[in-house]
Amino acid sequence: MAEIIQEEKGKKGGKRRAKKQSTRIDMTPMVDLMCLLITFFMLTTAFSKAKVMVITMPEKDNSEKPDQPQIAAFRTLNIILSEGDKVYYYIGMADPKKPPLPTLIKTDFSKDGIRKILLDKNRDLFTKIAEYREKRVTGKIVVADTTLDNEIKKMKRDDKKGPIILIKADEKAKYKDIVNIIDEMAICNIASYAIVDINSVEKDMLKNAPK
């Protein structure tokens, strides 16, 4: 592509003519540089956008609502986050009036840790959504992205069997723990979860929990 200016060999003994200089400028380096700059700018502008995770908390309302929906105790899964990325969970309610108190089971953030438990609890809904997605990937159904999102939202809303996760973090938990656990909710397609305050009964339970 680049133009190579070939020098004509001067004939020996011949008359020396003034060399005709080419007025063309070789623009290749300039083009190279511009290409580089453009790629750089395109990439930096596209990748510098921060990713966010959206969470919506229930409105703080001090007045107690008269008709709070009753949820089955066996559907609730309590997750307690503690110091050093530790995750504890128990099923049901911890009510000191109704002993025995449930025991805390220790797990972690690994693939076989809390995720396995969540997937196990949420099997029906997860399978449903995964199959729907797979159908879309294989081309059995053709839907737009927004329709897919709406379908999944609808599936989550209609879910009546999946677990209700209550996320609690104690004083020593780190911010990344809470982000991780919300992330797990997204990965496992959990329909209903909430971040709630840890209560004193659970704090006591945590003291006796396996280290």
Add this chain to the structure above:
Amino acid sequence: MPKIKPPVRTPHIDMTPMVDLFSVLLIFLLLTASFRPQEAAVITTPQSVSEKTAPDADLMTIFISRDGKVYFNIDNGKDTSTHFRSKLLVKIGEQYKIQFTKAEISKFGTMSSFGLPIKNLKTWLNTKDSKEKEKLQTGIPMDSTDNQLAWWVREARLTNVGAEVAIKGDADTDYKIVKKVMDLLQDNKVNKFNLVTNLQKQEVTLKDVPPATK
């Protein structure tokens, strides 16, 4: 008979139009690109699978550094003529009976995140040395006696009604502090948070579902 050799000529392509095009593209990208402003503290965000991007404008960000210092930032809005930052500073000044000069207000309008008690704001705006400036950034106080962050949030909400709230916390910050900030935001009727995270893909398929035990 010797053959007549035609002079060897290298093919030549005129690159001028290409250069023109590239220049136009380059200038366009340069002008449209918004450079990430320097942040008050180094924050390593936690990782998540979320692929949502933060909104470009109308965003109020609360930074929480590793040592628990809180910083605040709000942008000027989509329309640069709105000058949300300058308006906010005037309002906060009224609240705390601090008179800011015109130069200070316009300077504040072009800056980004900050984290310091309001009484130091004037000194901070007039300090030129970047090291001195950094020393002044001690975090916005949010004790119950003088909750300045709450005032910033409240006034920012009133200045830019449509602003969304993002929390950019360091992965190793204590949840206690993040919770305090969240509670504060909820007291100001902010119930939707954007937690800034780093994208890290994780694939979970049907195979990962443990087999039914029953």
